[in-house]
Amino acid sequence: MSLVICDTNIFISLFKEFSETIADLKSIGDENVLISSVSVMELYRGMENKRELKTMENKIKRYNLIHFNEQVSVKAIELVQLFKLSHNIQIPDAIIGAMSVIYKLPLFTYNKKDFKFIPGIELY
Secondary structure (H helix, E strand, O other), rough: OOOOEEEEHHHHHHOOOOHHHHHHHHHHHHEEEEEEEEHHHHOOOOOOOOOHHHHHHHHHOEEEEEOHHHHHHHHHHHHHHHHHHHHHHHHHHHHHHHHHHHOOOOOOOOOOHHHOOOOOOOOO
């Protein structure tokens, strides 16, 4: 198995202990699961107190973090320009989708409709 970027909704489902998500990630292998810096920000944004934030930080630590760079930023801007009006692409999705395209890594998401229109993206 190769590296796979996982969308924020995958981690939410994992942390809610959904059996299908646990099985899917087990088949990918923890060492191959990538969490984007955008997903980390989204997950932290959902925390309501310091205890929840610390718990989330500990859960996230077991996965490899992938950051975006200037090339990803340029691609994300292009995606927003191309798809804001037609598909209402959101900024976090544009960045995560751009990471998948630029780094040539599949994206695992339960919200395929948010990404399937992006040229060059490979959905897991």
